[in-house]
Amino acid sequence: MPAAALIIGNELLTGKIEDKNLIFLAKELYAVGLELTRAIFCGDEVEQIARDLRALRETHEVVFTSGGVGPTHDDKTLEGVAAAFGVPLRRDPHLAELIREHFKERTTEAHLRMADIPEGATLLSGGEVVWPVVALDGVYVLPGVPEIFRLKLRVVIDQLKRGQPFVTRSLYTLCDEGTIAALLSPLEERFVGVRVGSYPSFRDPVYKVKITFDGQDPALVEAALAALIGALPADLLVRSE
Amino acid sequence: MPAAALIIGNELLTGKIEDKNLIFLAKELYAVGLELTRAIFCGDEVEQIARDLRALRETHEVVFTSGGVGPTHDDKTLEGVAAAFGVPLRRDPHLAELIREHFKERTTEAHLRMADIPEGATLLSGGEVVWPVVALDGVYVLPGVPEIFRLKLRVVIDQLKRGQPFVTRSLYTLCDEGTIAALLSPLEERFVGVRVGSYPSFRDPVYKVKITFDGQDPALVEAALAALIGALPADLLVRSE
Numbered sequence: 001m002p003a004a005a006l007i008i009g010n011e012l013l014t015g016k017i018e019d020k021n022l023i024f025l026a027k028e029l030y031a032v033g034l035e036l037t038r039a040i041f042c043g044d045e046v047e048q049i050a051r052d053l054r055a056l057r058e059t060h061e062v063v064f065t066s067g068g069v070g071p072t073h074d075d076k077t078l079e080g081v082a083a084a085f086g087v088p089l090r091r092d093p094h095l096a097e098l099i100r101e102h103f104k105e106r107t108t109e110a111h112l113r114m115a116d117i118p119e120g121a122t123l124l125s126g127g128e129v130v131w132p133v134v135a136l137d138g139v140y141v142l143p144g145v146p147e148i149f150r151l152k153l154r155v156v157i158d159q160l161k162r163g164q165p166f167v168t169r170s171l172y173t174l175c176d177e178g179t180i181a182a183l184l185s186p187l188e189e190r191f192v193g194v195r196v197g198s199y200p201s202f203r204d205p206v207y208k209v210k211i212t213f214d215g216q217d218p219a220l221v222e223a224a225l226a227a228l229i230g231a232l233p234a235d236l237l238v239r240s241e
Numbered sequence: 242m243p244a245a246a247l248i249i250g251n252e253l254l255t256g257k258i259e260d261k262n263l264i265f266l267a268k269e270l271y272a273v274g275l276e277l278t279r280a281i282f283c284g285d286e287v288e289q290i291a292r293d294l295r296a297l298r299e300t301h302e303v304v305f306t307s308g309g310v311g312p313t314h315d316d317k318t319l320e321g322v323a324a325a326f327g328v329p330l331r332r333d334p335h336l337a338e339l340i341r342e343h344f345k346e347r348t349t350e351a352h353l354r355m356a357d358i359p360e361g362a363t364l365l366s367g368g369e370v371v372w373p374v375v376a377l378d379g380v381y382v383l384p385g386v387p388e389i390f391r392l393k394l395r396v397v398i399d400q401l402k403r404g405q406p407f408v409t410r411s412l413y414t415l416c417d418e419g420t421i422a423a424l425l426s427p428l429e430e431r432f433v434g435v436r437v438g439s440y441p442s443f444r445d446p447v448y449k450v451k452i453t454f455d456g457q458d459p460a461l462v463e464a465a466l467a468a469l470i471g472a473l474p475a476d477l478l479v480r481s482e
Contacts, residue, residue, distance in 0.1 A: 015268030027256030041280040072439040110422030181351030185314040198313040
């Protein structure tokens with residue numbers, strides 16, 4: 001069940017704010033056996049958001065959005081989700097009530113716009129989350145503020161069907177990437193379902209290349225690691241973990 | 242002249258490594274008046290890289306890639322660029338010579354694969370960069386390692402036609418986003434070319450909402466800032482910068 005992310009906000013593309021949600025999402029999904037295979041950063045534009053969501057949903061069962069859910073003119077995500085599915089926005093009475101309870105006599109029409117959700121959307125609640133998560137046909141709308149993104153992501157993950165968790169083993173070596181390359185290529189063919197990654201370090205005094213083995217079958221991951229260890233001269237091995 | 246980024250690597254989507262290049266690229270481009278309007282993270286797959294590059298080049302004059310340029314099986318970027326433009330890879334004699342000079346008698350065929358570049362590509366040199374940047378029709382191939390990404394990006398930026406630099410002014414306020422929203426919406430219409438952003442802070446003790454004004458005409462940006470300051474009660478203003 002591959003997942004994708006649509007990270008929304010001009011401020012991320014102009015470098016004013018550094019996104020912190022993609023890496024968090026990637027780690028959390030991987031830990032529960034859901035794999036993120038694509039992420040797009042786009043600006044605050046309804047039509048662009050809609051196009052991206054439509055395209056992502058064609059290839060991914062689950063899409064998480066980040067950002068663009070506040071009350072100001074640059075918050076376009078809910079409009080974008082509605083446009084992606086060709087449905088209108090409708091003011092949700094429960095969300096509107098939550099907003100009125102929170103802002104009391106300071107409540108404005110701009111605040112209430114946050115209760116305008118795509119027709120057919122559902123609301124997910126749970127955990128420490130005060131505001132429910134808006135969800136529509138596999139699209140989960142999360143806010144850009146990292147603290148709230150994290151709380152709301154937890155609510156979604158708790159309700160998704162998980163996969164078999166991924167297992168990662170790593171081997172730190174003193175090999176040069178160019179030398180070890182010929183040994184790595186056949187490993188993915190021999191251990192189908194294990195993904196082999198190679199990451200050189202130019203600054204670490206202890207190792208030169210870290211080789212990673214990822215998969216959902218722990219025994220197979222272990223076997224791939226053992227095969228590479230067996231194929232390397234002992235004096236080039238630093239450690240495995 | 243809008244720019245886009247294609248950030249390549251399974252390790253970024255599984256959360257093993259946090260990308261540091263997108264935020265750097267965004268800031269650098271913005272500072273020289275080139276705007277990044279889209280970024281895609283994809284895995285190490287030739288066809289996916291090719292599809293993304295083709296689509297990005299339809300809408301963006303300049304595309305920067307990050308990652309996937311080493312000698313191992315998971316380094317697919319040059320193959321992806323070649324596939325995007327429908328050209329074969331050819332071993333570049335100058336790059337092959339650089340590789341042989343560097344690795345000397347330890348040179349392997351895997352190392353030399355790094356000299357296999359798309360037919361028609363050019364090599365950009367300059368600055369502190371030892372390995373030239375591979376460029377083809379507006380696509381600039383940069384490595385994932387942040388230190389080298391930065392050096393090579395400098396080479397490219399020095400050779401690109403720059404735009405008028407963007408100017409940013411910010412106003413820190415004690416307003417609530419829902420209250421200030423109605424004042425912000427008309428500003429972009431009144432000051433065409435100025436983009437107005439609104440960013441709430443939930444933790445900062447000093448301000449509640451930061452309003453940003455971005456544009457390439459400093460006087461217009463200043464005027465938009467002044468218009469908002471004039472429209473707000475003085476006791477809600479914290480500072481501008």
